[in-house]
Amino acid sequence: MSEIRIITGNEAAALAVTLCEPKVVAAYPITPQTKISELLSMYVETGTLKAEYVRVESEHSALTVLISASTVGARVFTATSSNGLLYMHEQLHWAAGSRLPIVMCCVNRGVGAPWSIFNDQQDSMSQRDTGWIQLYCRDNQEIIDTVIQAYRIAEQVYIPTMVCYDGFVLSHTMMPVEIPEAAQVKNFLPPYRPHTFLDPERPRTINPVFFPWRRENAEGVLCDGYMEMRYKLQRDFDTSLEVIEDVNVQYTDLFGRNYGGLIWEYQTGDADIFVTGMGSIAQEATLAVDALREEGIKIGVVGIRSFRPFPKEKLIHAFSRARIIIVFQKAISYGNEGGLSTEVKAALYGSGIDAPVHDYIAGLGGRDVKTRELIAAIRDTLERSGGGDCKNKTTWLNCHRG
Amino acid sequence: MIKQDENISGICTPAIGEAGKTGDWSDVKPAIDHSKCTPAVKGKAACFLCWLYCPEGVVHMTIPVQIDLDYCKGCGICAEECPPNAITMVRKEDMNE
Numbered sequence: 001m002s003e004i005r006i007i008t009g010n011e012a013a014a015l016a017v018t019l020c021e022p023k024v025v026a027a028y029p030i031t032p033q034t035k036i037s038e039l040l041s042m043y044v045e046t047g048t049l050k051a052e053y054v055r056v057e058s059e060h061s062a063l064t065v066l067i068s069a070s071t072v073g074a075r076v077f078t079a080t081s082s083n084g085l086l087y088m089h090e091q092l093h094w095a096a097g098s099r100l101p102i103v104m105c106c107v108n109r110g111v112g113a114p115w116s117i118f119n120d121q122q123d124s125m126s127q128r129d130t131g132w133i134q135l136y137c138r139d140n141q142e143i144i145d146t147v148i149q150a151y152r153i154a155e156q157v158y159i160p161t162m163v164c165y166d167g168f169v170l171s172h173t174m175m176p177v178e179i180p181e182a183a184q185v186k187n188f189l190p191p192y193r194p195h196t197f198l199d200p201e202r203p204r205t206i207n208p209v210f211f212p213w214r215r216e217n218a219e220g221v222l223c224d225g226y227m228e229m230r231y232k233l234q235r236d237f238d239t240s241l242e243v244i245e246d247v248n249v250q251y252t253d254l255f256g257r258n259y260g261g262l263i264w265e266y267q268t269g270d271a272d273i274f275v276t277g278m279g280s281i282a283q284e285a286t287l288a289v290d291a292l293r294e295e296g297i298k299i300g301v302v303g304i305r306s307f308r309p310f311p312k313e314k315l316i317h318a319f320s321r322a323r324i325i326i327v328f329q330k331a332i333s334y335g336n337e338g339g340l341s342t343e344v345k346a347a348l349y350g351s352g353i354d355a356p357v358h359d360y361i362a363g364l365g366g367r368d369v370k371t372r373e374l375i376a377a378i379r380d381t382l383e384r385s386g387g388g389d390c391k392n393k394t395t396w397l398n399c400h401r402g
Numbered sequence: 403m404i405k406q407d408e409n410i411s412g413i414c415t416p417a418i419g420e421a422g423k424t425g426d427w428s429d430v431k432p433a434i435d436h437s438k439c440t441p442a443v444k445g446k447a448a449c450f451l452c453w454l455y456c457p458e459g460v461v462h463m464t465i466p467v468q469i470d471l472d473y474c475k476g477c478g479i480c481a482e483e484c485p486p487n488a489i490t491m492v493r494k495e496d497m498n499e
Contacts, residue, residue: 217415
């Protein structure tokens with residue numbers, strides 16, 4: 001029998017990692033992620049998790065340790081937040097370029113300056129182009145299940161995977177969580193098989209300088225160059241769209257919980273007004289939808305679970321009847337608009353869907369986003385020429401602009 | 403499942419000159435005066451500080467000492483470190499061979 005416990009998001013993540021049996025964990029403490037690394041170091045110390053816990057002096061080193069360990073065939077884990085993730089930035093590219101299936105939790109927090117320890121998604125959103133898969137969770141159950149799925153996804157396509165969830169809103173909030181059985185997780189997650197085996201009998205050079213052209217290897221065989229490897233990473237991101245869906249289906253079969261794969265939908269059956277977002281703000285929007293439906297408004301939520309790869313086809317299908325789309329997001333791409341709005345608009349380009357996409361920035365630096373505020377924002381959008389007019393730029397929710 | 407593909411990352415078999423003949427990057431090359439060079443003078447394995455300091459690993463611990471000019475980038479560290487000043491950096495066009 002699987003057990004149900006009342007735990008925080010961070011504990012859910014730490015338990016999931018333990019079930020996946022990584023061989024090496026390296027992390028540097030940063031709020032609101034710290035509890036994961038504390039718990040994992042305790043599990044290692046008490047023997048619950050048979051892994052090496054490497055104490056490091058920075059996030060840059062934490063990921064570097066994992067890059068080395070993953071290269072020699074170990075399943076690995078780290079977690080970070082905010083400026084810690086930014087400090088990893090160079091190594092994020094390095095992990096992806098080396099095609100190492102590292103799994104990391106990013107406990108989303110606003111980025112300094114000024115300092116904030118509180119939640120928004122500016123940290124992971126700003127790492128969009130580092131070549132990592134990014135999955136966003138809406139509750140603690142999804143965190144435990146997504147971490148387990150993340151290893152399966154990453155190790156199938158050899159792309160590192162970031163499991164993102166909102167700091168404090170989820171990381172420090174207790175909820176009932178069903179803990180999957182260890183034997184079932186083992187069954188779901190085959191052992192990690194690196195794409196290249198390192199063997200003293202067959203020495204390997206790792207990541208030497210690549211010149212712009214394709215090159216002959218030591219045996220005189222023409223091999224891929226830098227650009228071919230970039231192409232393959234992008235090609236395998238395309239494959240990962242299917243893999244994320246497949247893994248979700250298989251997970252649902254085994255554990256009975258379905259997260260929709262790339263996206264999830266709530267009350268979209270007859271909807272022509274759609275709210276979209278990632279993580280806890282999208283979950284909050286389901287409550288707003290419940291309230292507005294009582295007034296007869298045909299509204300639903302499309303939650304984006306996978307930000308990279310971005311599920312264009314799924315969104316085109318989900319929004320096929322959309323009259324109005326409202327994006328709530330906890331990040332801003334300075335000088336343009338909320339990054340998620342840009343992505344949604346780009347996905348719909350040329351699809352025949354010409355619904356206006358309304359751009360809302362909300363909850364930066366931990367500013368609370370209440371259901372009633374989402375309801376007011378949606379109402380306001382609908383009142384503006386029936387929602388057809390979205391020429392008025394980005395709206396900053398609950399922000400004094402005086 | 404992606405087929406096992408060793409060519410999805412920059413992992414390759416180590417070989418001399420992975421990046422081509424890097425010796426052509428330089429303007430100057432080390433020239434050894436074996437009448438001053440310690441191993442040649444003493445006729446036995448000795449000194450080899452040029453080998454120790456060379457950042458490119460192109461100095462061979464032989465008697466006499468040999469430097470692989472195909473891959474020497476001409477940094478001059480060996481000339482700087484040589485105790486009897488047996489190595490001088492000369493412009494490529496002035497080299498004898």
